[in-house]
Amino acid sequence: MPLDPDAIDPVDRHVGARIREERTAAGVTQSQLGEAIGVTFQQVQKYERGTNRISASMIVRVANTLNVPLVSLFPGSGAQAAPAETLATLKGGRQLAEAFVAMTPRQRDALLSVATEFVGADKVASAPRAATLRAASR
Structure with missing residues (x-):
């Protein structure tokens, strides 16, 4: 059975959904993220839906911009991520870590x-x- 070249790959869909989750948790708009990584908000929308694939270098830019571990954007990372990395991805996790350090x-x-x-x-x-x-x- 040949692959449908127009079908959205499940990994692309997952990465896009994780980007959307992290962006919204950080309180960043699609326009703000797009500006920070050098693309339009429409391109960010396409990344988040998985309709456009996102390059490795762009994923690194997104992770750095949103201040999240790169691994947290990929499938299976929840079970494999270290507790400190997981904390950084949870709502309020960064604030809790900052308060703990202080x-x-x-x-x-x-x-x-x-x-x-x-x-x-x-x-x-x-x-x-x-x-x-x-x-x-x-």
Whole structure:
């Protein structure tokens, strides 16, 4: 069965959808993104729908402009991305990370205790590592 050359590749559709998600989460319009990466807002629309393929160099520009890890724009990246990269892609994640960095070591310990209680200490896979990081940050 030959491939339909006019069909949108599922990977192109996924990358476009991820770009749209990250752009809207960042509060950036299609026009603003287009201007930042050197294309029109119509071209950004086509990238986001997957109707126009986006080059590797353009994907790098988009990721840098939106301040997201490049891997987060590709299929399967949710399961493969490190927790820090995943945090950066979540709504409020960047603000949480910035606030965490600005805290004192005591405040970080308190917030980490509360966070692990919310999800259950057994679900935090890196809890021993987090304790080591806390001790090293003092």
